[in-house]
Amino acid sequence: MIRGSLLPYEEETFYLSGPMTGLPEYNYPKFERTTKILRSDGYKVLSPHENPPYTGGGDEHQKWLYYMDLCKTQVEQSTAILLMVGWPNSDGAVKELQWSINLGHGVFYYYEGSPYTLVPMDGKQR
Numbered sequence: 001m002i003r004g005s006l007l008p009y010e011e012e013t014f015y016l017s018g019p020m021t022g023l024p025e026y027n028y029p030k031f032e033r034t035t036k037i038l039r040s041d042g043y044k045v046l047s048p049h050e051n052p053p054y055t056g057g058g059d060e061h062q063k064w065l066y067y068m069d070l071c072k073t074q075v076e077q078s079t080a081i082l083l084m085v086g087w088p089n090s091d092g093a094v095k096e097l098q099w100s101i102n103l104g105h106g107v108f109y110y111y112e113g114s115p116y117t118l119v120p121m122d123g124k125q126r
Contacts, residue, residue: 010042012079
């Protein structure tokens with residue numbers, strides 16, 4: 001994409017969703033790279049990798065609940081969800097998708113590559 005051009009879906013604020021739990025570094029490098037690429041092209045992006053770190057005690061489930069609470073707020077602040085590769089294998093991403101659908105948000109898929117592709121759930125490129 002060319003900076004300064006009229007972007008498709010430029011009115012959207014995307015919530016970036018994908019697998020994190022159980023992946024090396026919680027998949028932060030991929031989230032960071034994707035967020036950086038999209039923002040450099042002018043898109044508004046909310047990403048869970050930018051949430052504050054968990055500092056409470058408890059087990060991994062407590063930690064997961066903490067992050068899901070933050071993610072729910074981000075989903076509510078967005079207008080669309082952008083699903084990364086592997087999202088169906090993530091309990092969190094599936095939950096975020098359901099929240100987005102319940103809120104009437106747009107659902108898009110993100111396909112990595114050069115150039116990347118944003119595809120709406122209905123499959124029609126605009």
